Amino acid sequence: MTTSPNTRRFAAHLVMIGLSALAIFPVYWMVQTSFRPESEVFSTALWPATPTLENYRRVIEVMPIFGILWNTVLMAAATTAAQVVTGLLAAWALVRWRFPGGRLAHSLIALSWLVPFQVVMIPNYVLATRLGLLDTIAGLVVPNAAAAFAVLVLYNAMRGFPREVVEAARMDGAGSLRTLIEVVIPNLRAPIASVSILCFISAWNEYFWPLLLIRKIENSVVQIGLQFFMSQEGNDWGLLMAAATLASLPILLIYLVLQRQVVESFMKSGIR
Amino acid sequence: MASINIRSVSKTYGKTLAVNGIDLHVEDGAFVVILGPSGCGKSTLLRMIAGLEDITSGEIAVDEKVVNDLQPAKRGCAMVFQNYALYPHMTVAQNIGYALKVSGIARRDRDERVARIASTLGLTHLLDRKPSQLSGGQRQRVAMGRAMVRSPGIFLFDEPLSNLDAQLRIQMRLEIKRLHRELRTTSVFVTHDQVEAMTLADKLVVMNGGRIEQAGSPSEVFRKPQSRFVANFLGSPPMNFLPATIDGSGRAVIGGNLVPWPQLVFDLPRGTRIELAFRPGSAVVAPLDGASAALPFALELTEDLGTEHHLHGKVAGTAVAITLPAGKNIPATPFAIAIASEDMHAFQVEGGQRVAPSRATPETIMKHGAAA
Known part of the structure; x- marks a missing residue:
């Protein structure tokens, strides 16, 4: 027996709709729980009987959530900017010049990607403490200012950039830095956007390093802020969900505005 | 304008020798074409x-x-690249003016010079476009403009026409020639296209395996190739080569018993293997009457190109192609071909160097054949 193409397409769509629902459901549950009064938190109804903004009011009351959000934006933006700049310079050096040890440098950068955070966490912590970066935003940014991922993605993008165009710039008298800034970078908008988006999201979701480094709640970032509502006596689900919703808003916004670029960058980088 | 002097220049990549001891002088205002197969350096x-x-x-x-x-x-060199190498994010005007911007020339001055170049090349109406909005020929012109804007002493062309279609290539070729006549800028033009090379060059340099095989005027290189490589590389269809052996009296014997040019005597030891060569257009149809001057031609295939016929066949077992003008009838019966002795070239099998006969009468074989 054969199935018609229509039936098959319908079945495929059904599966995809099911999978999408599975993916969206936790987000939906987070948002709707944030509108529930405490008495309703464990109800299985799909929508709160008496929706309320009480949880949001209390989050703002007990925690400097907007300050924390601002810290996080600052930290993620600075990390992204630093990673893109260092990535561009490193990739340019590797692509533009053939020098002894160039390939070794490239391999070492690739290899550094494989080093787990837990290995470098203690030395980084000691260093950050000695440098007086404990409990600061700078302390969150500096150890992540260069990333193998950014270097490698930009390296590949630059390798695909026509060599003749770079040579034409040389013939026109442009120096290396000028060539990078005026000729190469304007033509690498797509890969730079990809790297930026991925860097920003991963910095936003950073949990472990801020947990080690940050002491005061007003210096904290959102992922740490969320933990505030989880205690050994039990979790304050309504508050947690309201704070989590606030924490995911900026990222959701990025997804909405830059949906195409985000999807493309995930596909191209082949990760996650 | 400037002259270029290249003195025993070599280039190695690792262990590979890409350019092997080149000596070349490019005179001020000359148009030199470097011709050779890909990978010749x-x-x-x-x-x-x-x-x-x-x-x-x-x-x-x-x-x-x-x-x-x-x-x-x-x-003081400007270069035109094979793939044009235009800056994709800049407009035509910005592309042409970039070198001026880099050298710090004021905007107004820059715009003026860009406008002047653009009008020379017929690009004025395209100045605000991006390279992706241009046709191949227009891109080529922009690349030329970018090279011209700095008024360089030397133009370097790296196969600039190879990405264009046949018609546009001819047009751009003429344009480059016209520009050179106007500007008289010293130019070095690299190509693997022999028609480009023949038509553009004041001086033609044929390269092979990292060395210069021959340098001279196009007609000299075409008419008197100094090596088998040059002879074979120039001309379409290529030259025909007939293996021959020198006999006791210094004459070249083809296929063991044919001595079509008894008046050509080579100062080579008996038994030396050489190749006699002639251009497809040098052959004329002759009757197959056993005259020693004519070579029996076993016709296999005829191609009608409209302007001429290409006849492919064999002479003494060797594949040979000849061309006949369109008006000529191709004989229906077996025939021979005759080649004037001054149209014959000879090359040593070892090393491929040209060998000249030590004695040659000015008579053509046709006359010789008639006298006999």
Whole structure:
């Protein structure tokens, strides 16, 4: 027996709709729980009987959530900017010049990607403490200012950039830095956007390093802020969900505005 | 304008020798074409003149000033690349004016010079477009404009026409020739297209395996190739080569018993193997009557190209192609071909060097045949 193409397409769509629902459901549950009064938190109804903004009011009351959000934006933006700049310079050096040890440098950068955070966490912590970066935003940014991922993605993008165009710039008298800034970078908008988006999201979701480094709640970032509502006596689900919703808003916004670029960058980088 | 002096220049990549001891003088205002198959080192040589490639050994001088260690932009050269290499994010005007911007020329001055170049090249209406909105020919013109804007002493062309379709190629070829006549800028043009080479060059340089095989005027190189390689590389269809052996009296014997040119006597030892060669257009149809001057031709295939016929066949077991003008009838019966002795070339099998007969009467074989 054969199935018609229509039936098959319908079945495929059904599966995809099911999978999408599975993916969206936790987000939906987070948002709707944030509108529930405490008495309703464990109800299985799909929508709160008496929706309320009480949880949001209390989050703002007990925690400097907007300050924390601002810290996080600052930290993620600075990390992204630093990673893109260092990535561009490193990739340019590797692509533009053939020098002894160039390939070794490239391999070492690739290899550094494989080093787990837990290995470098203690030395980084000691260093950050000695440098007086404990409990600061700078302390969150500096150890992540260069990333193998950014270097490698930009390296590949630059390798695909026509060599003749770079040579034409040389013939026109442009120096290396000028060539990078005026000729190469304007033509690498797509890969730079990809790297930026991925860097920003991963910095936003950073949990472990801020947990080690940050002491005061007003210096904290959102992922740490969320933990505030989880205690050994039990979790304050309504508050947690309201704070989590606030924490995911900026990222959701990025997804909405830059949906195409985000999807493309995930596909191209082949990760996650 | 400037002259270029290249003195025993070599280039190695690791262990590979790409350019092997080149000596070449390019006179002020000359148009030199470097011709050769891919991988012969012609582009590498050009890139060394430009400064895009380091020189392993030897010396390149522009106007007697050694430029080996000079940055590309300081050598007074401008280059037109094969893929045009336009800046994709800049408009035509910005592309042409970029070199001026880099050298710090004021905007107004820059715009003026860009406008002047654009009008010379017929690009005025395209100045605000991006390269992606241009046709191949227009891109080529922009690349030319970018090279011209700095009024360089030397133009370097790296196969600039190879990405264009046939018709456009002819048009751009004429345009480059016209520009050269107007500007008289010293030019070095690299190509593997022999028609481009023949039509553009004042001086034609044929390269092979990193060496110069022959340098001279196009007609000299075409009519008197100094090696088998040059003879074979120039001309379409290519030259025909007939293996021959020198006999006791210095004459070349083809196929064991044919001595079509008894008046050509070579100063070579008996038994030396050479190749006699002639251009397809040099052959004429002759009756198959056993006259010693004519070579029996076993016709296998005829191609009608409209302007001429190409006849493929065999002479003494060797594949040979000849061309006949369109008006000529192709004989229906077996026939022979005759070639004037002055149209014959001879090359040594070993090394492929040209060998000249030590004695040759000015008579053609036709006359010889008639006298006999």
